[in-house]
Amino acid sequence: xxxxxxxxxxxxxxxxxxxxxxxxxxxxxxxxxxxxxxxxxxxxxxxxxxxxxxxxxxxxxxxxxxxxxxxxxxxxxxxxxxxxxxxxxxxxxxxxxxxxxxxxxxxxxxxxxxxxxxxxxxxxxxxxxxxxxxxxxxxxxxxxxxxxxxxxxxxxxxxxxxxxxxxx
Amino acid sequence: xxxxxxxxxxxxxxxxxxxxxxxxxxxxxxxxxxxxxxxxxxxxxxxxxxxxxxxxxxxxxxxxxxxxxxxxxxxxxxxxxxxxxxxxxxxxxxxxxxxxxxxxxxxxxxxxxxxxxxxxxxxxxxxxxxxxxxxxxxxxxxxxxxxxxxxxxxxxxxxxxxx
Numbered sequence: 001x002x003x004x005x006x007x008x009x010x011x012x013x014x015x016x017x018x019x020x021x022x023x024x025x026x027x028x029x030x031x032x033x034x035x036x037x038x039x040x041x042x043x044x045x046x047x048x049x050x051x052x053x054x055x056x057x058x059x060x061x062x063x064x065x066x067x068x069x070x071x072x073x074x075x076x077x078x079x080x081x082x083x084x085x086x087x088x089x090x091x092x093x094x095x096x097x098x099x100x101x102x103x104x105x106x107x108x109x110x111x112x113x114x115x116x117x118x119x120x121x122x123x124x125x126x127x128x129x130x131x132x133x134x135x136x137x138x139x140x141x142x143x144x145x146x147x148x149x150x151x152x153x154x155x156x157x158x159x160x161x162x163x164x165x166x167x168x
Numbered sequence: 169x170x171x172x173x174x175x176x177x178x179x180x181x182x183x184x185x186x187x188x189x190x191x192x193x194x195x196x197x198x199x200x201x202x203x204x205x206x207x208x209x210x211x212x213x214x215x216x217x218x219x220x221x222x223x224x225x226x227x228x229x230x231x232x233x234x235x236x237x238x239x240x241x242x243x244x245x246x247x248x249x250x251x252x253x254x255x256x257x258x259x260x261x262x263x264x265x266x267x268x269x270x271x272x273x274x275x276x277x278x279x280x281x282x283x284x285x286x287x288x289x290x291x292x293x294x295x296x297x298x299x300x301x302x303x304x305x306x307x308x309x310x311x312x313x314x315x316x317x318x319x320x321x322x323x324x325x326x327x328x329x330x331x
Contacts, residue, residue, distance in 0.1 A: 055259055073320060125252075125254065125302075125317070125320050128260050
């Protein structure tokens with residue numbers, strides 16, 4: 001009887017090699033893809049991290065928008081927070097303001113305005129109040145978005161809270 | 169007569185291999201998910217947040233040249249491990265820090281000459297200053313003991329520093 005062909009041992013080794021190389025190739029694509037997907041889920045826990053605090057400063061004057069932000073009392077989450085973005089809008093127009101811990105004051109200032117003025121972001125359980133010079137525009141809707149640092153990169157999360165404001 | 173070919177795995181071995189594979193996958197997924205979700209701090213076999221509901225206390229702070237005197241009366245059914253202090257100012261509530269001060273259920277403790285928080289940060293209390301005191305409980309996380317600050321906005325108590 002002729003026994004041409006691969007022996008069972010060689011066939012098994014070939015199948016194992018094929019499986020290992022297939023796994024390596026798939027992992028090469030799959031792992032970065034999963035990592036990217038996981039990065040985007042980093043924001044899930046910050047969904048309600050910041051909220052507008054009813055301190056009586058959530059209102060506007062002729063050229064200033066006042067608002068108070070409270071951070072959720074969770075110290076672990078607070079470690080990744082580097083600031084927030086504020087979206088100001090009214091019918092037909094809007095603008096975005098970036099608040100980053102330690103940044104110099106510009107149009108955005110701390111309400112207590114101690115000099116030298118730098119932006120303070122509320123830590124876990126804290127409340128901070130701000131003033132934004134909006135020129136001659138008065139915005140009636142404010143939204144706050146947490147900004148976190150993920151693997152050294154800044155990432156703005158979705159809207160954490162929003163509020164309708166009126167004249168002070 | 170044909171000879172029966174008996175090569176291959178027996179049903180018993182195949183079933184055991186499948187069970188082993190399923191168990192291995194379950195263990196891998198469990199440890200991955202545990203690491204991803206994280207373990208919660210517990211007290212009385214429940215999430216420690218639930219124990220915060222049972223905390224009832226009175227706090228008093230008296231400013232002094234040598235440091236502050238803190239008096240805590242625990243009127244609830246949960247022992248306190250300490251307090252977290254926040255300073256209430258115009259438009260802001262700022263964290264001052266954690267003061268370790270165990271107070272058993274029904275007991276009253278007084279800590280004198282307080283000049284720093286548990287992490288060594290210097291703290292000066294001034295008379296008429298408005299503070300918020302939140303209870304801190306001791307719970308367990310796995311085999312570790314861990315302290316947990318109850319949410320000041322829900323469980324905190326506002327006090328005015330006395331002279």
